[in-house]
Structure formats: C-alpha cells, structure tokens
Amino acid sequence: MKKALIGAFGALILTGPAMAEGYSTVDLGLINDKPACMAKAERVMNRYKNTFGAHSVKVGGWTTFGWDFEPGDQDVVILCVAPTSSSNSKRRGVMVTHGSGTEKQRFATRDLLQGYWDAD
Numbered sequence: 001m002k003k004a005l006i007g008a009f010g011a012l013i014l015t016g017p018a019m020a021e022g023y024s025t026v027d028l029g030l031i032n033d034k035p036a037c038m039a040k041a042e043r044v045m046n047r048y049k050n051t052f053g054a055h056s057v058k059v060g061g062w063t064t065f066g067w068d069f070e071p072g073d074q075d076v077v078i079l080c081v082a083p084t085s086s087s088n089s090k091r092r093g094v095m096v097t098h099g100s101g102t103e104k105q106r107f108a109t110r111d112l113l114q115g116y117w118d119a120d
Helices: 002-013 034-052 103-119
Strands: 018-020 023-031 056-059 063-069 074-081 091-098
Touching: 023 034, 023 103, 034 056, 034 063, 034 074, 034 091, 034 103, 074 103, 091 103
Parallel strands: none
Antiparallel strands: 018 023, 023 091, 056 063, 063 074, 074 091
8 A cells, every 4th residue: 555655646746746636746855764854844844834824733654744734724744755766765755735725825835835845
C-alpha cells in the first residue's frame, strides 16, 4: 500500500505542480534524511498556523498533516518519502493541499507554505 501511494505521488510530481479538482501537489525537493524532513514539515506548518490560522498540525510516521488552514479551510499533508531511485537516507518532500474553497485560496495556501519551506 505504501509503495502504491508513493508511486501515485511520484507520478504527480514528475510534471511539476499538478492541479486537479480541489488538489494541488508540489515537489519540495530532497532533504538529507527523514528526521530532518519531518522536523522541517512540522516547523513550516506550525509557522503558517501561528501566522494565518489553522485548526491543528499532527505528525505521523512519514507524514505531517494540517487541518483547516486559512483562508478557505485548506487541508495539507507533507510526505517525506524515499525516492524510488535512492539507496541512501535522502527523502523527498511532497506537499498536497486540498480544499473546498476557491482555487485562489488553495493556491495562496500552497504558495505560502512552499515559500516557508524554501526559506527554512
């Protein structure tokens, strides 16, 4: 199941940001290892939450989830996955933003989070 999920996200990120009904997917690039990727994901989401508002941020084993990010109640997940061609400890950050608000709201949330990621 995990491999299928990673493969599905891998197919999405090969073409750059993908936009579909209510979703936006962004490749955040490679990070040295899983703990560094997870810590960065948590920092970035909490920074956004503390600045613009969100319901909560929760950390899992290889994902960080954020719920009800403003504007428009966007839900966000950052995955820290092993690239299929990698035999070392590097991880690829992948962010998926989903919301029932407007496309403009979803893209604003995505772009701000990506900016925080790049600046961190």
